[in-house]
Amino acid sequence: MTALAGGVPGTWVLLAYRMPREPSRPRIAVWRKLERLGVARLGDGLVALPADARTREQLEWVAEEVTENGGTATLWIATPASAAQERDVARAMRAARAEEYRAVIADAEAAAGASEAERVRAVRRLRRELHRIGRRDYFPPHERDAARAAVQALAESARVGTPEVDEASR
Amino acid sequence: MRWATRAGAHIDRAACAWLIRRVLDPAAEFVFVSDASEVPDDATPFDMRGVELGHHGGDCTFETILRRHDLDDPVLWRLAEIVHEADIDDERFDAPEAAGLDAVLRGLSMVCDDERVLELTGPMFDGLYEYLRRELLLDRPPG
Numbered sequence A: 001m002t003a004l005a006g007g008v009p010g011t012w013v014l015l016a017y018r019m020p021r022e023p024s025r026p027r028i029a030v031w032r033k034l035e036r037l038g039v040a041r042l043g044d045g046l047v048a049l050p051a052d053a054r055t056r057e058q059l060e061w062v063a064e065e066v067t068e069n070g071g072t073a074t075l076w077i078a079t080p081a082s083a084a085q086e087r088d089v090a091r092a093m094r095a096a097r098a099e100e101y102r103a104v105i106a107d108a109e110a111a112a113g114a115s116e117a118e119r120v121r122a123v124r125r126l127r128r129e130l131h132r133i134g135r136r137d138y139f140p141p142h143e144r145d146a147a148r149a150a151v152q153a154l155a156e157s158a159r160v161g162t163p164e165v166d167e168a169s170r
Numbered sequence B: 001m002r003w004a005t006r007a008g009a010h011i012d013r014a015a016c017a018w019l020i021r022r023v024l025d026p027a028a029e030f031v032f033v034s035d036a037s038e039v040p041d042d043a044t045p046f047d048m049r050g051v052e053l054g055h056h057g058g059d060c061t062f063e064t065i066l067r068r069h070d071l072d073d074p075v076l077w078r079l080a081e082i083v084h085e086a087d088i089d090d091e092r093f094d095a096p097e098a099a100g101l102d103a104v105l106r107g108l109s110m111v112c113d114d115e116r117v118l119e120l121t122g123p124m125f126d127g128l129y130e131y132l133r134r135e136l137l138l139d140r141p142p143g
Helices: A022-036 A051-070 A081-112 A116-135 A141-159 A161-170 B011-024 B063-066 B072-088 B096-113 B114-138
Strands: A012-018 A040-043 A046-050 A072-077 B002-006 B029-033 B042-047
Touching: A012 A022, A022 B114, A040 A161, A046 A141, A046 B029, A051 A072, A081 A116, A081 A141, A116 A141, A116 B042, B002 B011, B011 B072, B011 B096, B029 B114, B042 B072, B042 B096, B072 B114, B096 B114
Parallel strands: B002 B029, B002 B042
Antiparallel strands: A012 A046, A012 A072, A040 A046
């Protein structure tokens, strides 16, 4: 992972890609995949993730999908020229995740007044959502802990983990 | 036969190596490379970008190998769902085993080299296969 704490920029993996406008289905599939990975969008057809073995592999497979669908893709390992640039990119990524965590908090709070069975289902759904967000959260915002706490509070209010409650919600 | 894949084996590569030895080539030898250009001429590459046995059409490499070799064993396809979710995590399948398998493989790759990862995961996949086989036969989790 990048050394954001220090003043020295870390290493990033960049995917530069172009795909035919039509058909739109593979273009949208690639777009969705990149959203799921939580990429920073640096420009038209240029996305970035902090480099590690997993992110590099993920973008390699997206590149493969682009070329299989008639597009072109190149993968780059790069270092931002200044720490300030890197901070801006990381800040935008953190803000995007913060928004997702805030949606989880709102959902957890909205579910608080629901029936016990509905609360149990909401806990399952929100835990999956936390897992999804966590996979693409490279620069955790403080909303992360608040979101985890909100889901945990909902779980405790619904007594998730108590056999009769789990059974009743199925 | 020789087979080549990228160094730093994780779930998909480890599972593919097991599948290759178990079903396609019991005497398989594996070569780990850091770049596609290092694949020896006599080796079949897998789980690398730009090769036939890679990710295709949303499939992970394990699924691609099953498809390309017309392997229709339902136990292998159930295992493929778990490998797919551990590798890609796109929720195409319901495979709660995947998260644990992902953590175990990531941890192993932190403390072992690739040869050792394959040595250790061979019996693990044998066991998982047997577990899934009994699960399919019984139509419920085996005791």
